[in-house]
Amino acid sequence: MSSTGNFHRLLHAPNQSRAARTVELFGWLILLESQPMLLAPHAAASWLHLPLLSIQAAIYFRIMGLLIGGLGMLYVVSGRLSADGFVFASLLDRPLVPFIMLVLWRLEIIPGPLALAFALQDGASFLWTLFTWRAERALAVGPA
16 A cells, blocks of 8 residues: 555544554553653653652653653554554553563562553553454354
């Protein structure tokens, strides 16, 4: 497909699957969350009840915001284009986040409330996409 065709699909999302829509909406959420980290790292750290950021930590926090924003953009575009492979890949990736957050919390790398927030956000969005994806697959196959 031409780049013009993909751009049109990006703007209008014709025939977007419901599962792809869940991926897109999750992308918008993390894209939105990345903005304070990138543009106002000290304020974002304060909202998350993190310790005061040093100059170097603020730079790393901004880089993390940039990376999260890039990931959000990837989710948005893949969802808008109904990229089934990406939707499936997200079903492999997102359920790992709660376990990773548990490890990071237990190692005292991140505070409990922040770990819980990430675990709930990714866990809930994973379940939403999974149930939607399975329902679409069941409809495609039809009654047995």
